[in-house]
Amino acid sequence: AVRAAPRxxxxxxxxxxxxxxxxxxxxxxxxxxxxxxxxxxxxGTKRDELHQYTRKTLGSGNMRAAVMLPEGExxxxxxxxxxxxxxxEVSLLYGIVLEExxxxxxxxxxxxxxxxxxxxxxxxxxxxxxCSGPQYVDNVxxxxxxxxxxxxxxxxxxxxxxxxxFNATVRQIMTRLFRVFAIMYSQHFPKMERLGAVAHLNxxxxxxxxFSWEFDLVEARELEALAPLIAELRAQYDAQEG
Numbered sequence: 001a002v003r004a005a006p007r008x009x010x011x012x013x014x015x016x017x018x019x020x021x022x023x024x025x026x027x028x029x030x031x032x033x034x035x036x037x038x039x040x041x042x043x044g045t046k047r048d049e050l051h052q053y054t055r056k057t058l059g060s061g062n063m064r065a066a067v068m069l070p071e072g073e074x075x076x077x078x079x080x081x082x083x084x085x086x087x088x089e090v091s092l093l094y095g096i097v098l099e100e101x102x103x104x105x106x107x108x109x110x111x112x113x114x115x116x117x118x119x120x121x122x123x124x125x126x127x128x129x130x131c132s133g134p135q136y137v138d139n140v141x142x143x144x145x146x147x148x149x150x151x152x153x154x155x156x157x158x159x160x161x162x163x164x165x166f167n168a169t170v171r172q173i174m175t176r177l178f179r180v181f182a183i184m185y186s187q188h189f190p191k192m193e194r195l196g197a198v199a200h201l202n203x204x205x206x207x208x209x210x211f212s213w214e215f216d217l218v219e220a221r222e223l224e225a226l227a228p229l230i231a232e233l234r235a236q237y238d239a240q241e242g
Contacts, residue, residue, distance in 0.1 A: 063210045063236075063237075063240065064210055064214070064237055067207070067210045067214045068214060075215075076162040076167075079166070079167070079170050079215070080162075082211055083154075083170055083173055086207075086208055086211075087141075087144050087148060087173075087177065090141070090177050090180050090204075091141060093184060093192075093200070093204060094141070094180065096191075096192065096195055097188045097192070099195065100191060102134050105132035105133060106132060107130035107131055107132060108130055108132075109132050109133065110132045110133020110134055110136075110183065111133050111136075111182075111187075112182045112183065112187075112226070113186065115182070116130070117133075117136050118131070119136055119139045121139070121143050133183045133187055136183070140179065143176070144173050144176065144177065147169060153166070170217060171217050171218070174208075175217075175218050175219070175222055178208065178209075178212070178218050178225075179225070181204075181208065181226070184201065185201075185205075185229070205229070205233070206236070209223070209230065209237075210237055213234075
């Protein structure tokens with residue numbers, strides 16, 4: 001997808017408060033309204049084991065150490081389990097955005113200042129097309145869901161190898177998911193504050209970009225959409241030792 005040259009990105013900082021509504025749902029206290037159905041890791045599999053490892057290490061306080069490839073584990077498996085977890089996080093967070101009606105937006109509207117994300121999946125839509133921010137998010141999440149559900153892209157069984165282009169697919173998925181984060185911050189941050197979801201949004205973005213930096217998955221020019229916040233997170237990343 002093609003985007004316009006960046007101008008002045010929005011400054012989006014602050015931890016937010018953990019109010020009862022949305023945050024209660026995020027942590028199991030109520031019905032979870034997600035944008036797309038959450039993907040689970042089959043119990044007893046290597047990916048479920050790595051998922052549980054991730055949940056445990058995220059509580060250690062050192063995010064950089066938490067995203068590093070565990071000793072003795074296979075890189076593609078680590079990539080796969082984290083991509084699924086990031087998809088679930090974004091789906092949950094955007095589900096909060098949709099708890100209130102979105103304003104009508106036309107093509108080119110609803111993106112970070114100075115950016116416009118065009119959509120093409122290379123199959124059904126080969127020529128990048130203009131769309132609105134909400135439509136772009138819908139396209140991205142549907143496309144990522146298709147990739148995760150495709151056994152030729154994300155093989156479910158240990159006996160089936162990952163495709164040779166798996167890293168390129170992961171890079172594309174991560175780039176597009178970051179764009180959804182950028183849309184949430186630039187267009188829906190006040191709503192996330194009202195619903196008490198900013199703390200979770202910030203933590204999710206931090207985990208996402210730390211993982212991206214660890215494995216060089218999202219280009220720096222993409223991160224310019226949230227430049228001030230990314231600069232703060234980069235300083236934290238560089239200050240932590242794995």
